[in-house]
Amino acid sequence: MPGRSNPTLRQRRLGAELRKMREQAGLGGTELGRLLGASPSVVTQMESAKIGVSAERVRSFAAVCKCTNQALVDALVEMAIERGKGWWEEYQGVLPTDFLEIAEMEAHAHKLYTWATTYIPGLQQTGTYASAVFSRISPPLPRHDIDVRTAFRVQRQRVVRGRRTPYVSFIHEAALRMQFGGPRVLADQLAALIEASEQPSMSVRVVPFDMDTFPGAGENIMYAEGQVPELDTLQMDSAQGVLFFHSQADLANQRATFAGLDSTALSEDASRDFIRNIASELKGKYE
Structure with a gap:
């Protein structure tokens, strides 16, 4: 060949x-x-x-x-x-390979989990919030690059939701309070997060500050279930870029992390109420 x-x-x-x-x-x-x-x-x-x-x-x-x-x-x-090209390949030469590989991983996932500690998970970000996140990168990105990255992130969301891929996101309270783009942008983002959490294929669970434990490491991570457990993949955001892991030891460790999150995070209904309360607190900052 x-x-x-x-x-x-x-x-x-x-x-x-x-x-x-x-x-x-x-x-x-x-x-x-x-x-x-x-x-x-x-x-x-x-x-x-x-x-x-x-x-x-x-x-x-x-x-x-x-x-x-x-x-x-x-x-x-x-x-x-497998044959044929994925939608993300249209962005080859335009975006870093890391971006394309995340989309490729999501396209073949049977179920997705995320654990977010610093910002709302990419698959649940509004376009305005995503643009604000990309605008904080140092050194600053050109406006065109920010717009392309934002459009790509929004397209990832459409694909995952269109396929109705089961998706569970655990979000730390710190990520819910980080004001990328200011209080109004965050309030709109929280409203969109509540709306997304009501979709049958999506679950949003909050880990408040007052929980007596902090499961796993501090990096934002995504866990993609494969066709069989041996083909699961862990993706981690880091200062050095996107990292992928698939050793059985790493996968077992992260399965334990998500099991811990499942036992400590608020229920879906309690999480929605928690997010609504934060959104209400923000109104006084921009009204």
Whole structure:
């Protein structure tokens, strides 16, 4: 198959899962190549996603590695035969790759979770609020870049809501009170958040300041459930950019984080009331 210069997030994930499968079988690249009738360099290229992998090759790979997880093998086969371009690819060369890969991850997610501590989750931001968030980046972005990033974020929301992807967001009170764009922008954002929380596929849960614990780290994170648990993905915002994790240890740790959030956060109805109260407090600042 032809070589790739810039494999996508999904293509890299397929290669990574093949490598995990080989390592769990205790096979080296040379030995696996011999069993597959391929050179060690071909094995390396498959695992680094530099070349495509056919459905037949995935099944042969799994058979040689004695992988009995048929659900995982079937999911990897589906990844191998995926064709067509995603809507986000229209933004190649316009936006950083991080933005495109988040949209790609969301497009294939069976369920999404977010834990936001500093700002409203991107999938629930109004255009005005998102623009204000991007305007705070240092050094400042040109107006055109802010507008493109904002439009992309709004499109991500439309896609996720259009697909009715189940989505649970846990939001710390600090994120609800950060006034990106000022009190009126925040008040409008909170009203939109309440409206979004009433959609059947979306759940919003608040973690107030007075909770006696703070689950997980302080970064904003998104957890995307895959077709099988082994293909779940963790995405984290950081000062160095967007990070993706998919080791079983990282995934297990974040599942525990969300389980903790589920047990400590306010209920959906109590969360809506909490958000309404903050919005009411803001009215006196701009009326």
